Amino acid sequence: MTDGQRKKVGNSFIAWRFFLVCFVMLAVFIALAARAAYIQIIEPDMAIDESNKRTLRVExxxxxxxxxxxxxxxxxxxxxxxxxxxxxxxxxxxxxxxxxxxxxxxxxxxxxxxxxxxxxxxxxxxxxxxxxxxxxxxxxxxxxxxxxxxxxxxxxxxxxxxxxxxxxxxxxxxxxxxxxxxxxxxxxxxxxxxxxxxxxxxxxxxxxxxxxxxxxxxxxxxxxxxxxxxxxxxxxxxxxxxxxxxxxxxxxxxxxxxLSIDQRIQGIAYKALKSAVLSYKATSGSAMVVDVKTGEILAMVNSPSFNPNNLTNAAPHKRRNRAITDLFEPGSTVKPLAVLAGLEYGSIVSDEVIDTHPGWMRVGGRVVTDPRNNKEMSLREILKKSSNMGVAKIAQTLPKDYLVRFYQKAGFGEDTGTNMVGESSGLYRPDRRWSDFEIATLSYGYAVSVSTAQLARVYATLGSGGISRPLTILKQSEPMPGERIMQEHNVKAVVEMMESVFEKGGTAPNAKVDGYRVAGKTGTSKKAIAGGYGDEYVGYFAGVGPVSEPRLAVVVMVNEPGGDVYYGGAVSGPAFAEIMSGALRILNVAPDLENYATLEDQESNDV
Missing domain, CATH: 3.90.1310.10 (Penicillin-binding protein 2a (Domain 2))
Known part of the structure; x- marks a missing residue:
């Protein structure tokens, strides 16, 4: 390369362009570094958020x-x-x-x-x-x-x-x-x-x-x-x-x-109750089956019911669990309690004879009456014929406060223990002042309103020999803790008296349970309306079985039966018999009626 060429190359180098390019490149690197620092140090959240949107998944x-x-x-x-x-x-x-x-x-x-x-x-x-x-x-x-x-x-x-x-x-x-x-x-x-x-x-x-x-x-x-x-x-x-x-x-x-529910018994109870409601053109009905040894509810049914898989036609009145929400005066189904109260207090004995002549009496300016003059009646006959006069006279032998507290102790006015949503504790005010006539009506099931579940608990207490247990809807490995509120020998005596209800002349001779000794009580009460009582009735049937060793308490309630047939023994009795019979057989409870008949024959031969 000649000197002239070297001089030309040397002159072609322009310093300011070189420095400009260096400056621009440096500025670019500084800007990138600044941006990186801004993203990673000063404001890292935005970059993290963008990354998370693309890579993070929440399952x-x-x-x-x-x-x-x-x-x-x-x-x-x-x-x-x-x-x-x-x-x-x-x-x-x-x-x-x-x-x-x-x-x-x-x-x-x-x-x-x-x-x-x-x-x-x-x-x-x-x-x-x-x-x-x-x-x-x-x-x-x-x-x-x-x-x-x-x-x-x-x-x-x-x-x-x-x-x-x-x-x-x-x-x-x-x-x-x-x-x-x-x-x-x-x-x-x-x-x-x-x-x-x-x-x-x-x-x-x-x-x-x-x-x-x-x-x-x-x-x-x-x-x-x-x-x-x-x-x-x-x-x-x-x-x-x-x-x-x-x-x-x-x-x-x-x-x-x-649950404590037995689906087999639940099905039998529902079929029997639905048949009773339809047969007697009733407004509604409820039934319960309770194991008296444990307090477990084996069946709780209502009619009308609804299909929970399709709520299209499930009107509010069909969805209500009437067994725990609806309250009625229990009528004659509480008469065994009045007899028990007299036995527990000692004002009467099991072989007592009550004079109901002339079939009516005036109490506190009002009249208590029987359909006929039954004259002298034993306690068994009082329950057999469902005498208002008989239990009212027993109530007169007791202090007012004792009878009122006895009913409260039995479970009236308190929850049954199921804790189910909507359960009512009933209408019972033991602390108010009670007139003589109110005490008389209390003895045969008025002046108190209870649910089917509360009545079932009372009868479970009778079936257990006087031990009151809370009811439960959950399966239990051990019996519910109970408290003895009645003497066992008095309870057994009354339960045996209640067998007479199924005998000829009793209030439910057509509601027998084949093969089993069963104690029961019918109940028929007028429905309260504003200012008094109307023309509608509630028919009850409650009982325990078998009498020799009670296992179940069954309560059937039929509300507002239509037509001329409205007594509890007629409208609720057949359903009770069907439920009790079917449930005892499902539970493999041995029949005791034949043994009882054989025992009676032996006793008569000995005499």
Missing amino acids: ALHAQRGMIFDRHGNELAVSVPVVSVYADPKALDKSLEKKVLKAARKQGENIELLQKDQAELDKRKNIVYQNDPRWRELADVLHDSQSEINQRLRDDTSRRYVYLKRQITPAVANYIANLDLTGIHLLDESKRYYPAGEVAAHVVGFTNIDGEGIEGIENLFDQALTGADGRRTVRKDARGREIEVLDERERVEPQDVT
Whole structure:
């Protein structure tokens, strides 16, 4: 290279350009460093949020609702898998807009002008939507009108979550998935199913569409049955592969609930009660079966009932658990208590004879009367013929406070112990002033209102020999703790007297339980109305069996029977006999009537 060429190259180097390029590159590096420092040090949250949006996934670990069983493990409430359909109207609208703009671009239209003309854009989106036959198929398979589906999807396109249908079958869900509709999503859920249907509806209750307990056991043990969902937070790569588990919260498994109900006895009780209500054209009815040894409720039924799997026709009056909510004056079913009170106090003895002549008496300016003049009656005859005069005269031998407190001790005026939602404690005010006439009416079942459950508890106390136990709707491994409130020999004496109700001349000769000695008592009371009593009646039948060793207490109540037949022995007696007989056989309780008859024959031969 010549000197002239070297001089030309040297002169071609321009210093300021070199420094300018260096300065620009340095500035770029400084800007990048500053930006990196800003993102990572000063404001790192934004970058983290953007990263999390792309990589973090939160997976819900759903806890399926617990099951409800009867005492033998038969399902009373189960959860079955279903699918819900929901829509994202905003995503659908964006998809329709893309299709409109794509079509306009192919036609060579000005896209920017079309986007500015919102009315024209909406018009074209609706045309694209309506021309797609899949939306009509969606409406058909969901059994909804096309206009209703259109309203949910197109009226407000700013929404991101709209239910189209809850709890559809997996087959319908598969059909919808195959339609491949933009903005339509499927959500796995569960639906409550009740295998026993209307037979156990009032006990088990039901849930709403979101799985929350509304009535019965479903409501009472809602928290235990629900559990708690878990959550798992993971980081995934672009291919959806799990990279890291960031957080994991285990779900709280729900508890199953085992009831004291025996589904076999529940079915027998419901059938018998429903037949009685229909046969006598009654407004309603209730029945209960209680194990006197444990306090467990083996059956609790009401009529009318409802189908918990389809609440379309489940009117509020059908959903009410009348056995624990509805109150009535129990009538003559409490007369055994009045006799027991006299025996416990000592004012009478078991072979006492009460003079009821002339069949009526005036008490505190009012009249207590029997249908006929029975003259002198034994305690057994008083219960057999259900004499108001007999028990009223026994009540006159007792201090007022003693009889009132005796009824309270038996369970009137307090909850039975089931803790079921809506249970009433009855209407009984022992602390008020009682007139002589009120005490007389109290002895034969007026001036006090009780539920079927409360009366069942009283008779369970009689069946257990005087031990009062709270009732329970849950299966127990041990008997409920009890308290002796009556002497056993007095209770047994009264229970044996109550057998006479089934004899000729008693109030229920046609309600015998084949093969078993059963103690019972009929009851018929007028229904109270404003200012007095109306023309409607309530028919009761309550009893325990078998007498030789009581196992069950059964109470049947029929409310407002129609026609001329309304006495408890007639309207409730047959149902009582059917329930008691069926339940004792199911529990394999040995018949005792034959042994009793043989024993009587032996005693007569000895004489």
